Amino acid sequence: MRFEEVIGQRDLAAKLRKGANDGRIAHAQLFVGAEGSGNLAMALAYAQYVQCTNSTAEDSCGVCSSCRKHQTMMHPDMHYSFPFSSNKADVASELYPEWRKAVSGNPYMNYEMWMQELGAENKQGNIPIKECHAIIKSLSLKPFEGDYKILLMWLPEFLGAEGNVLLKLFEEPPQKTLFLLVAESTEKILSTILSRVQMVRVPPLLQADISTKLQTDVQLAAEEADRIALLSAGNYIRAVELAHNEENQYLEAFRNWMGFCFQKKLGQAAAWADTYGGNGREQLKGFFLYSLEILRAVMVHPYLAGKSGLNSDEEAFVGKFSAIISSHAQGELLYNWFNKASYEIERNGNAKIILTDLSFKVTRLLK
Ligand SMILES: [Zn+2]
Known part of the structure; x- marks a missing residue:
């Protein structure tokens, strides 16, 4: 993709282009940005820019042979690596068709969306040792065209200790070889790799x-x-x-649930938890993010009513809810429970159990 197609991030894009034009292209770079920041989109635009044969100071040309191959993600000198589940493939290249479809459809996808695309939602993704060996092999080949061979590795967080077999490549890369690693955070990346890459920080979007x-x-x-x-x-x-x-099904769900808890209708709250807990992981994550947003608004309601960025339905609900909460400490407790539940949901906890447990706790608190 071209820089033009990346959402925002204009300062970073300008810095990357300038570096490339000044001939400052570090051979191993780590694009670090939180979910939804566009770190993958930025790395893709950068790769296309570096390989474009007719780029300007502003962008890749979009029409040269290299750009056209990039746009279909079929460039022979562009390799991709990413986590996948072992029941789907031995090496990432076997999944290139799925990868192309997912990334062209949404270069802002996250790990869960990708695993869903693979039909491996409940499996653990990994970048296994076989994949590392395949990378070493493919980068030992001469480039087919153009200057650079590029390996883009998405989510190197999934590289276990066996990823250390790649260190030699990072230290003494074959000529004109670029490693673009794209991660959400540096915490889970092997320190041996971290110390060998140049950091490119992708901030949250404006x-x-x-x-x-x-x-x-x-x-x-x-x-x-x-x-x-x-x-x-x-x-x-x-x-x-x-x-x-827009119809705000999250608000509807949250309002119903809290209503049952407040009226001590434990049977109905439990039934709600059982039904809602059957939703997909992404939906549940969204629901909890939303609930946390509402609970935050409940806590600051006495000071910020009307200035929270909520719509009128939400504002009305937050007003009523904050009248039920007896103290700031109580609001904080609620928020912490939801935060913990959200964390557990993200780590594949059993949603029905988490929601049921929360129903009991909230009912006791709101009496
Ligand atoms: Zn071009």
């Missing part, structure tokens, strides 16, 4: 950039787009999720 994109791509009105951009905290995945949720 509200204004998310809003503009929502207006053009999802056809939201400016006011609604601004509101969602504010709630999404720089995460484009979350923004799209919220935008596709």
Whole structure:
């Protein structure tokens, strides 16, 4: 993809282009940015730019032979590596068709979306030793065309200790070989790898950039787009999720659930937990992110009523809810419980159990 297609991040893109044009291209770079920041999109645009035979100071040309191959993700000197589950393939290249489809469809996808695309939602992804050996082999070949051979590794967090077999490549790479690693955080990356890469930090997206994109791509009105951009905290995945949720089914669900808890209808709360807990992981993650947003608004309601970026339905609910909460400490306790539940959901905890447990706790608290 071209830089032009990347959402926002104009300063970073300019810096990357300038570096490339000045001949400063570090052979191993780590693009680090939180979910929804566009770290993968940025690395793809950078790779295309470096390999473009007719680039300008502004962007890759989009029409040269190299660019056209990039746009279909079929460039012979561009290799991809990513986590996958062992029941799907031995090496990443066997999954290139699925990878191309997923990335062209949404270069802002996260790990869960990718595993879903693979039909391996409940399996553990990994970048196994066989894949590391395949990388070493493919990079030992001469480039087919152009200058650079590039390996883009998405989510090197999934590289276990066996990833150390790649160190020699990082230290003494074959000529004109680039490693672009794309990670969400540096915490889970092997320290031996971290010490050998140049860091490229991809910040969360600006509200204004998310809003503009929502207006053009999802056809939201400016006011609604601004509101969602504010709630999404720089995460484009979350923004799209919220935008596709205009009828606000999350609010509906949260309101019903809390209603049962408040009226001590434990049977109904448990039944709700059982049904809602059957939703997909992404939906549940979205629900918890949303609930946390509402609970945060409940806590600051006495000071910030009307200025929270919520719509009128949400504002009304938050008003009522904050009247039920007896103290700030109680609100904080609720928030912490939801935060913990959200964390457990993200780590594949049993949603029905987590929601049921939360129902009991909230009912006891809200009496
Ligand atoms: Zn080009």
